[in-house]
Every structure is written in structure tokens, then in C-alpha cells.
Amino acid sequence: MSAGHHHHLYLDRASLIHRLPPQCKIAAVVLFVTAVVTTPRGSWWPYAVYVLALGAVAAAGRVPAPTILRRMIIETPFVLFAVILPFASPGPKTDVLGLTLSATGLESAGILLAKGTLGVVASILLAATTQPRDLLLGLQRLHMPQLLVQIMTFMFRYIEVVLGEMNRMRVARESRGFDARHVGHLKVVAQSAGALFIRCYERGERVHLAMLSRGYTGRLPVFADARSSTGQWAMAALLPLVAVATTVAAWATL
Amino acid sequence: MTASLVVHGLAFAYPDGHQALYGVDLTVARGERVAVLGPNGAGKTTLVLHLNGILGGGRGTVAVAGLPVTKEHVREIRRRVGIVFQDPDDQLFMPTVREDVAFGPANLGLRGPELADRVHEALVQVGMAEYADRPPHHLSYGQRRRVAVATVLAMRPEILVLDEPSSNLDPASRRELADILLGLPITILMVTHDLPYALQLCPRSVILDDGVIVADGSTYDLLCDDATMTAHRLELPFGFDPRSAMSVAPAASPSFP
Structure with a gap:
């Protein structure tokens, strides 16, 4: 795609992440999100690791922080839901800034918000570094x-x-x-x-x-070749590996 | 030489009982450019959809370069008959121009450099080679129409069938498309309401009305025949006179070769 017409979510940069085959990136994001979601309740330090890991990906992909923050607006409806939880949940109450809130509700809201936000940021990074066309190609390669x-x-x-x-x-x-x-x-x-x-x-x-x-027989022909090497898979695996290791460590130290 | 298209006694009724064709006979020689004229509801689209076997099952036969249009030949027939539909957004369904033009030849089994050559060749023919990587929705309507022509040229068809090729085009795009079509060494069947366009592009025209061919002759003679024109609800645009038009610009040369 050489012409200057890109999807508005795509940032046209030359970077390590942009060059990775789409199927590697999709698999990495799905695994990363799965690892984040399985983080045990009660431990907070893993989230710092996840944020650092995503920060590293953003830096490698040359996606500026303001762009990411701006696009996180999409999460707003979800945030509103999380804000309701501390008020609506049953269980022991705590006082925060003069408000009486449910302690478990507060914790649930925090976890929900953290996990949701990480998933959103991972998706933003994927969209910023991969053309929609290539995403489809990647899904095809992953045998969707x-x-x-x-x-x-x-x-x-x-x-x-x-x-x-x-x-x-x-x-x-x-x-x-x-x-x-x-x-x-x-x-x-x-x-x-x-x-x-x-x-x-x-x-x-x-x-x-x-x-x-024009001779359609049920399959769309595949044109672009998005073969991936072991090296590329290994590089894409870094993000989910860090996340999985973190989750496992969190469960072990619980 | 085998004719590009032979339609014989073609009759067809839709499942709801509406009879659209009542026995159409039409022969188009190789290299000819023929316009199909006729009022709305005359059966023009129904005829077009019979040419590549999308519709069928009624009486009569259709043959393309000698090959009868039947279920067993449908693959080769669809290669030989390139239909350009009216709305380019219906025709261009792939994410980029290149992939769209490649869709037909890829279905024919072409791959790799051979496929790329075929795509390039077709895009050059319509002057759109530099737009290969654009998504279709970023092109102007006239450009999309030209790419739509390329999508079927890429299959190297025996006959190019155009459904209202000049609809929704501004005058410049309309002329550009005419220049392209006149330069193609290929048999053309063009369904249109645009009578000046028919005169410019097609030396021969047929009038389809109520499911039968009611007139067949030189486009110039048909357009000058007021009685026939009126009888089949055909009207020239205000101020257009085929006689003076042809004295200014000579008729499209009676085709190649």
C-alpha cells in the first residue's frame, strides 16, 4: 500500500512492529489480553508490568503516547459502567473522600478498569501498526x-x-x-x-x-503473501510471554 | 468465423410468472459493437443475465464464440463474457483496485507474476495503472467505472457487455470512457438509454421491447427513424440531431479489424 490513502486508525511509520506479519501481531494481542484477564484478584503489581510491556511495544512501533490517550476515548462507556460498581455492589463499605462505597465494588471496578484499559490499548497499538486489509489477511492466515x-x-x-x-x-x-x-x-x-x-x-x-x-466459487482468492518466519513469531511472542510469566508469578505468590 | 454471440429463440419467465423475454434472436459478429436500446422494463437486464448463465432454464439457446451457455460450461462462459454492471460499487467489492482486478483471473487459476501482468495490462488499458493500491471508495465515480471495465478485461473476454456505461458520469468522464471503449480490440454489447452514446460508439443497434427484438440496423438509421423511435418510447435528448452530429464527427469506424 504505497499510495497515501490509509485507514484513519493506521499510522504510516516504518518500524519493527509495522513490519511484523499481521498474523503474529493478532496472535500476540489475543494471548496478551488472555493473560491480562486471568490475572488473579488481589495482586496489583502485575498491572505495572503489563503497562511497561505495552509501553515498550508503543515505543518500538513509534506510536506516540498522545495518540494512544486520545484514542482511549472509545473506552468511555465502559468506564461509566465501572464507576457505578462501587455504589451498586453489596458487601463491606469503606469511606473514600466522604463517600460510602462498597469495598469489593471498588476493587472490582479497579480490576475491570485496569484489564479493560490494557485490552483497549493493545487493540489501539494493533490498529495503529497494521492496515485493516492486513488484519484480514492475518485472520485468514490464522485459519479463521x-x-x-x-x-x-x-x-x-x-x-x-x-x-x-x-x-x-x-x-x-x-x-x-x-x-x-x-x-x-x-x-x-x-x-x-x-x-x-x-x-x-x-x-x-x-x-x-x-x-x-467473474467466476466466484465460494472462496476469496488470497493475493498478498504474508508468510512469517520463526524469528518474527519469536519477536511477536515477547509481549504475550512477559504477560503470561507475570500472571503465573502472580498466581504463585498469591 | 464464429460469431462472438448467438442468441436464438430466447424466452424466459421469472418464478413469479412475469414473462420478460418472448423469443430473442441476436447475432453479434466478432469485433462488432452493438447497442441494445429499449424502454425500461423491456427485458434488457434479463437478456444480459442470460449471456453468462446467471439466469437460464427458459426456452432457446445462447452461445458465446460457439460454446453453448450451459451449466457444464459455466466457468469458461463467465471468462468469455465480461459483464460490467451499472453501479461500480456493486462490481468493485475487494479492498483494493489491484485485488479487485485480480479477482476474476485468480478464479481462473492464475497466480504469481502471470496474474500481476494480467492485472497491470487491464489497468493500463483503462488508464488506471497508478491507482492499483487505492481502495475503490477513494476513487471518483468515473474512475470506478473504468476500474470496473478493467475487472472484466483482466479475464480477456470474448465479449464485453456494458450495462448503462454512461450513467451518472460527468461529460468529461463520459468522453474518457468512450475513448477507452473505442480503443479496445474487442466485441462490445452495450445496454443503454444514452442514444448519442450509442451513436458515437456502436455502428449497429437493436431495439428490445416487450421481450423481443423489434428493430435491428445501423444506429444512425434507427435514430433517424421517427416512427420506430416513437413506437418504442425512445427519444433523443433535447437539441440532439443525429444528422448534424454525424456531419461533425464521423460515425465510430465500423469496428475492428
Whole structure:
């Protein structure tokens, strides 16, 4: 992908991490997140190790911290849920800044937040260093079922087409004086959603016809070669290895 | 020489009982460029979908360069018949232009340098080689239409079938596409409502109405035949006169070779 047209989440850099084959990076992120999630309740030091490990990956991938922090906004709804926990959970209470909170709720919220945030940051790093196209290729290489890969490929290709269509429908509604302001208007919006679904369905049929016309037999041909060497796997394994070792150590010292 | 396309007595009714074709006869010689004209609902799209065996099962036969369109030949037929659909967003479904153009030849079993050559060759033919790595949604509509043509050229078809090739194109893109199509050494069947475009590109036209071919002749003569035109709801755009158009620009040379 030499032309200067990249997905907005992708940072076009030359780095060690960018050069790793996508399947290695996907496997590393999944393993890392699994290790983080299995960290035992009650030990907090492992999280410091995870943060350091991700920091090292970010540095190697030349992904600046402000970019990561900005993109963490996506986590906001999740954070709100975590904030409710200390108020809603049963069990012994503690006082924090004059508020009476559930101790276990507070701990749960902390763990949830820490684990969630680490997962989000790992995903941000993956997206910043891997083109969406390559992610699909990586999943294919990891033998994800063809059907799922194809669905994701088409989703990636058509998301902007569908958004464009949705936008045109909104403009058409508003041009005729419609302004969604109260619940009664929900019906109109719902009908638009239905119309959009039917349009997408019909487009799907037309795309299928076009595919059949060019000899589609059920499999998407694989073009780009994303072979991975043992060295590359070894390098990608560093992150999950650190995380797994940390979790194991945390369980052992519990 | 075998004709590129021979359609004989083709009739077809959709499962809901709607009869779209009532016995179509059409022969297109190799290298000819033929326009299929006709009002909406005349059966044009139904005819197109019969050419590569997407639709079938009715009466009559279709043969492409001598090979009958049947289930057992469907693979080779789809190589020989390159259909360019109306909406390029339907035709371009892969993440990048290069992969999309490669989709057809890859399904034919091409790999490696041979495949890359084929893709490059097709993109050069439509003047889009430098856009190979772009995602289709970053291209203009005219560029997408040209890439859509390349996706079927890459299969080296016997006949190129275009469904409304000039729809939604601005005048410059429309002319660019015409220049490209005129330069292709290939048989072309073009379904269109754009009568000046038919006149510019296709020396011969047929009119399809109510599921049968009702007129077949030189595009110029058909467009000048007011009685036939009116009878089949065909109208020239305001101010367009085929006589003066042809005196300014000579008709598309009657095809190669």
C-alpha cells in the first residue's frame, strides 16, 4: 500500500512492529489480553508490568503516547459502567473522600478498569501498526473460517458506501422539514433504518451477481503473501510471554 | 468465423410468472459493437443475465464464440463474457483496485507474476495503472467505472457487455470512457438509454421491447427513424440531431479489424 490513502486508525511509520506479519501481531494481542484477564484478584503489581510491556511495544512501533490517550476515548462507556460498581455492589463499605462505597465494588471496578484499559490499548497499538486489509489477511492466515473473513472483508469495503447512503437518506429527510426531536419521531427513523437494511440487502444480491459473473466459487482468492518466519513469531511472542510469566508469578505468590 | 454471440429463440419467465423475454434472436459478429436500446422494463437486464448463465432454464439457446451457455460450461462462459454492471460499487467489492482486478483471473487459476501482468495490462488499458493500491471508495465515480471495465478485461473476454456505461458520469468522464471503449480490440454489447452514446460508439443497434427484438440496423438509421423511435418510447435528448452530429464527427469506424 504505497499510495497515501490509509485507514484513519493506521499510522504510516516504518518500524519493527509495522513490519511484523499481521498474523503474529493478532496472535500476540489475543494471548496478551488472555493473560491480562486471568490475572488473579488481589495482586496489583502485575498491572505495572503489563503497562511497561505495552509501553515498550508503543515505543518500538513509534506510536506516540498522545495518540494512544486520545484514542482511549472509545473506552468511555465502559468506564461509566465501572464507576457505578462501587455504589451498586453489596458487601463491606469503606469511606473514600466522604463517600460510602462498597469495598469489593471498588476493587472490582479497579480490576475491570485496569484489564479493560490494557485490552483497549493493545487493540489501539494493533490498529495503529497494521492496515485493516492486513488484519484480514492475518485472520485468514490464522485459519479463521472463510465465511467470517469474507463477511469482514465486505464490511470493510462497504461500510463507507452504507454510511454514504445513510447520510443521503438523512439529508433527504431533513430537506423535507423532518427534524428528529421527540420520541414520536422515532418511527420515521426506524422506517429509514428498515429502508437502509433493504437497500443493503439488495446491494448484497447485486454484488453476489457481480462475483458470480467473474467466476466466484465460494472462496476469496488470497493475493498478498504474508508468510512469517520463526524469528518474527519469536519477536511477536515477547509481549504475550512477559504477560503470561507475570500472571503465573502472580498466581504463585498469591 | 464464429460469431462472438448467438442468441436464438430466447424466452424466459421469472418464478413469479412475469414473462420478460418472448423469443430473442441476436447475432453479434466478432469485433462488432452493438447497442441494445429499449424502454425500461423491456427485458434488457434479463437478456444480459442470460449471456453468462446467471439466469437460464427458459426456452432457446445462447452461445458465446460457439460454446453453448450451459451449466457444464459455466466457468469458461463467465471468462468469455465480461459483464460490467451499472453501479461500480456493486462490481468493485475487494479492498483494493489491484485485488479487485485480480479477482476474476485468480478464479481462473492464475497466480504469481502471470496474474500481476494480467492485472497491470487491464489497468493500463483503462488508464488506471497508478491507482492499483487505492481502495475503490477513494476513487471518483468515473474512475470506478473504468476500474470496473478493467475487472472484466483482466479475464480477456470474448465479449464485453456494458450495462448503462454512461450513467451518472460527468461529460468529461463520459468522453474518457468512450475513448477507452473505442480503443479496445474487442466485441462490445452495450445496454443503454444514452442514444448519442450509442451513436458515437456502436455502428449497429437493436431495439428490445416487450421481450423481443423489434428493430435491428445501423444506429444512425434507427435514430433517424421517427416512427420506430416513437413506437418504442425512445427519444433523443433535447437539441440532439443525429444528422448534424454525424456531419461533425464521423460515425465510430465500423469496428475492428
